Every structure is written in structure tokens, then in C-alpha cells.
Amino acid sequence: MNACHDLIPGTDLPRVNFSPVGFDHADMLHAWLSDDRVCCWLDFGGGRQQLTKLALYALLTSKRNLARLFHPAGDATPIGLVCMTDIDNPMGSSEVWGMRGLYGTAPKHIATSAMLTALATGFVDQGREVMGSWLVDGNAPSMQIHRKLGLTETGRQRARHRMHGRLHDRVLFDITREEFIQRFPDVPSETGRTCRSMGWLGTADQMLAAAA
Secondary structure, rough: OHHHHHHHHOOOEEEEEEEEHHHHHHHHHHHHHHHHHHHOOOOOOOOOOOOOOOHHHHOOOOOOEEEEEEOOOOOOOOOOEEEEEEOOOOOOOEEEEEEEEOOOOOOOOHHHHHHHHHHHHHHHHHHOOOOEEEOOOHHEEEEEHHHOOOEEEEEEEEEEEEOOOOOEEEEEEEEEEEHHHHHOOOOOOOOOOOOOOOOOOOHHHHHHHHHO
16 A cells, blocks of 8 residues: 555545445445444434434435445445535535544554545535534544644533433534645546646635735
8 A cells, every 4th residue: 555546646545436325235234323332422412322224324315415325445335424415515614524434454554544535525526614513522533633634622512412321522623615625636526526626726825815
């Protein structure tokens, strides 16, 4: 994994491919997201940490959300999921979350690559202005991913998440489109477009300067 063509441009992260969620993936995804080691970190709304197979499939294929399976470049076996929610929000915002379903021989930091590609897809393909996320306090691996990708910690919701009978804070993160452009101008979206190819670099410089 040292060859430049195996890395996402402008990063030290391995390339990752996305594929749509289909009904033939429903059993696999339900098994992944029903695992106690995974669902304890989640909230599908109303405090629900698990959904039926049909409810989960409906959520992931809703027109309001964009869910993608991810797998290493050159390998068609899905190893995880990323999902962008409320992509039709007229305010231009969206939230993104993801998880690993399989572990093994996948390249190191593949989950970070998937999150980065999801951010690029949200900004470039879906026209989002800001992408946000929340994590349960204590989820160290996910915290590292968010900080490596330049998301800013914007606050916390205290005692908001119940896990294993105890209440935990939720930590809030986000990144604006201008911040993403500055940090990752050459990272391709799902369709292969980049912030540079969209001609956004100069505009981002102006907006960040005005905000300073």
C-alpha cells in the first residue's frame, strides 16, 4: 500500500469504493447493526438502538438519506457502511455516520477513507454546506477519525446517551464546505469529482478570509 495510486489523492489514506445498498444486503446489514458491540453506540431516533430488518432497509434507502457500502479498491466484498442523513435539508446541512461490519485483511484506516469519501460526496455531489456528526464520549477510535479528517468539536450534549445502563455525553463535530475545500481539494467524491475540479478553491479562500 505504498504506491501513490493506491492512496486517496492528497492523503495517506487507502482508496475506497462505494456501492449502493440493495435488498440483498438487508440480512448482512441487519446482522452488523444488531451486534451489541455496534448498536450500543447508535441512536436511530427516539432512543432506538436496533431496528427490524425492514425498518433498517427503509431507513438506508430513503430519499432523505444516502447510504453506501464501502470496500477496499479492487475488492467487491463490503466491509462497512456509511450513511449521510437529511441530504435534502434545505438549510444545506447533513449528518454522517458509519461503521465497520467486517474486520480482517482490509487496508489500515479504511474506515477513515470511507468517512472522507462520504464527506466529499456530501459536499460535491449533494451540495451540502456543512456536514456534522455526533459520537458517544469514550468512543476513542471514532474520535481519532473525526480529528484526523479535520472536523471541529463544537460542543457536547450532557448525559444524552444511555449505554450499558449508564448515561454518557454525546460529543458534537462538524466541518464546513470551505474548510473541507482547503483541507482536501483533490479528494474525489463517489462520482469522481473534486473540489478542485469544481473550481471552488478561490471561493473557499475568500469566504474563509471574510470569516477570519
